[in-house]
Amino acid sequence: MENYGRPDPQTGLNTRVADFLRCLDEVVEYAVGQEADLVIFAGDAFRTREPTPTHQREFARRIRHLVSAGIPVVLIVGNHDISSLPAKADALDIYATLEVPGVWVGRQAEVKRIETRSGPLQVAFLPWIPRWAQQDLDYSVLVESLAGQIDPAIPAVLAAHCAVEGAALSSEAKMMAGSEPTVAPGILANPAFDYVALGHVHRFQDMNRGRHPSVVYSGSLERVDFSEEGEPKGFVVARVEKGRTEYEFVPVSARRFLTIEVQVEAADSTDATSQVLSAVAEHENEIEGAVVRVRAVLGERATVDDTAVRRALAPAFWAGFTKEVRRAGLPRSPNLTEHLTDPLPALEEYIKTRKFSEQRAKDLREYAARLVAEMHEPAEQPALPQEGDK
Numbered sequence: 001m002e003n004y005g006r007p008d009p010q011t012g013l014n015t016r017v018a019d020f021l022r023c024l025d026e027v028v029e030y031a032v033g034q035e036a037d038l039v040i041f042a043g044d045a046f047r048t049r050e051p052t053p054t055h056q057r058e059f060a061r062r063i064r065h066l067v068s069a070g071i072p073v074v075l076i077v078g079n080h081d082i083s084s085l086p087a088k089a090d091a092l093d094i095y096a097t098l099e100v101p102g103v104w105v106g107r108q109a110e111v112k113r114i115e116t117r118s119g120p121l122q123v124a125f126l127p128w129i130p131r132w133a134q135q136d137l138d139y140s141v142l143v144e145s146l147a148g149q150i151d152p153a154i155p156a157v158l159a160a161h162c163a164v165e166g167a168a169l170s171s172e173a174k175m176m177a178g179s180e181p182t183v184a185p186g187i188l189a190n191p192a193f194d195y196v197a198l199g200h201v202h203r204f205q206d207m208n209r210g211r212h213p214s215v216v217y218s219g220s221l222e223r224v225d226f227s228e229e230g231e232p233k234g235f236v237v238a239r240v241e242k243g244r245t246e247y248e249f250v251p252v253s254a255r256r257f258l259t260i261e262v263q264v265e266a267a268d269s270t271d272a273t274s275q276v277l278s279a280v281a282e283h284e285n286e287i288e289g290a291v292v293r294v295r296a297v298l299g300e301r302a303t304v305d306d307t308a309v310r311r312a313l314a315p316a317f318w319a320g321f322t323k324e325v326r327r328a329g330l331p332r333s334p335n336l337t338e339h340l341t342d343p344l345p346a347l348e349e350y351i352k353t354r355k356f357s358e359q360r361a362k363d364l365r366e367y368a369a370r371l372v373a374e375m376h377e378p379a380e381q382p383a384l385p386q387e388g389d390k
Contacts, residue, residue, distance in 0.1 A: 001017070001047050002047075003016065004291045013054065013058070017055065019254070022253070023222050024221060028066055031069075031071055037071070037118045038071065038072050040123070040197045041076065042076045042161055043127070043200065045081055045091060045092060046059070046080060047080060049080065049082065049090065050091070063075075066102075067100070072103075072116060073102060073104070074104045074123055074125070075103065075105050075106065076125060076126075076199060077091075077092055077105070079128040081128075083130070104123070106125030106127045108125065113151075113154070121155055121157065121240070122150055122151060122155065123156070123158075124149070126142065126158060127160075129181065134181055139188075140187050143188060144190070147193065150192040155194050158188065158196045160198055163201070164182065164198065164201070164217075165183065165184050166185065167207060168201075170227050171202055171224040185208055185215055188208075194212075194213055194240050194242060194244070195213050195216075197236070198218070204219035205217050205219075218234070223255065223257050226259060226293065232249070234254075235252065237250055258290045258291070258292045258293075259294075260294045262275060264276060265299070266302060272298065276296050276309055277308060280294060287316050289315070291318045292319045293319070293321070293322070294322070297324045298325055304323060344368060347364065351364065
């Protein structure tokens with residue numbers, strides 16, 4: 001990802017790409033230093049399906065370092081890696097085509113036995129299912145088929161790139177094109193597997209709530225945008241045994257994101273600027289090297305000296321300053337005022353102002369109708385949208 005970055009004239013890399021690579025280096029150094037038996041990369045190596053040669057080279061250098069240290073690597077194809085057409089190569093195809101020793105590419109649902117320094121391990125590959133193949137998708141059948149191929153005497157891991165029901169989303173929610181297939185946590189938590197390593201969702205979380213087998217999203221290594229501001233970033237170390245697995249989350253030095261909110265009450269330009277600068281000064285120990293945004297809400301007549309604010313934010317890695325004018329009595333949508341006593345027409349006005357997909361708008365209408373019905377006739381609590389939905 002390159003947002004909030006700028007080209008580095010010495011390396012030619014975007015500075016944010018360098019952030020991601022630095023975090024990936026921490027994973028590689030940990031794995032080599034701890035003599036890991038296997039590294040699983042659960043998908044989405046690149047932002048686009050056609051990465052630049054430079055991005056491919058930098059990622060390949062890290063993979064080579066692991067393999068050179070005698071550590072097998074599993075690369076699961078994610079939705080950002082896969083082509084929209086079945087005949088086109090995906091972003092990780094080159095590793096399978098060259099048959100790079102020690103690198104296993106999960107491009108289709110299958111089980112592989114991988115020899116490690118601590119003995120054999122079975123890894124079931126479950127890559128992202130492309131849209132052109134989703135019509136007949138049944139995750140329960142797919143996972144059960146993989147589980148049926150597992151030798152019960154050897155530890156087994158399911159490495160999957162998919163959307164799990166109930167997962168807390170972050171920036172990836174904005175990247176999803178309409179609805180996508182989801183799988184229930186209970187389907188992935190098949191007893192044939194001793195651990196389930198997940199990719200796709202950017203937030204670290206255990207979808208099986210501490211039960212065996214653990215079903216874990218390690219999350220992204222770096223923050224993508226401000227929706228991930230407060231999330232820890234890192235990777236997961238799993239100690240897998242037959243019938244028993246322990247895991248821990250290991251944080252990396254991801255770049256900090258910081259939002260500074262300030263309500264400007266003063267109307268005079270000097271006082272208004274002073275209020276914003278005071279809010280920035282309260283965070284002076286957090287600004288250096290961080291991706292920072294300042295959001296000021298002003299009265300209609302207030303003005304702020306932008307140059308002074310940007311000067312105060314100079315130590316930041318990246319800084320943005322936005323101003324919102326507070327206008328008393330102006331509703332967000334003029335048409336909402338006449339419908340405030342009836343929530344369903346108000347919702348329709350809200351939907352008109354947003355660029356929702358047809359499926360998302362349909363879901364909102366269904367949830368709203370169930371909630372309104374519940375107000376008139378008490379019923380079981382409806383399934384609300386998950387945390388992170390907007």
